[in-house]
Amino acid sequence: MSVTTKTDGAGDSALVFEQRIQDLCHDELFEQGTGSEVAYDLISNELLLDGSARLNLATFVTTWMPPPAGALMAKTADKNM
Incomplete structure (x- = not known):
């Protein structure tokens, strides 16, 4: 046993x-x-x-940015989460 x-x-x-x-x-x-x-x-x-997008300060304080900044954010969206 x-x-x-x-x-x-x-x-x-x-x-x-x-x-x-x-x-x-x-x-x-x-x-x-x-x-x-x-x-x-x-x-x-x-x-x-x-990380949670709802708790990320950058998700709700960004009101406007130049197009190149938006392109950079789009490229790194998967890394930010």
């Missing part, structure tokens, strides 16, 4: 909020994975920090 049992990660999402989460490592793989719901919650929360 095995001492450890393999689970599908069900119920692990509560652990995200019950214990301190270490920063996700961006340059190496872990030996053991995490549940899909936990991974979804972590990534979803990180995406919330990427």
Whole structure:
């Protein structure tokens, strides 16, 4: 009989909020994975920090600009979000 049992990660999402989460490592793989719901919650929360156009000061104070400035903003719109 095995001492450890393999689970599908069900119920692990509560652990995200019950214990301190270490920063996700961006340059190496872990030996053991995490549940899909936990991974979804972590990534979803990180995406919330990427930016929101409604909170970006430049989206509602820009009233007029010369055409070249508009062209530059259009080229970098995907980088700003």
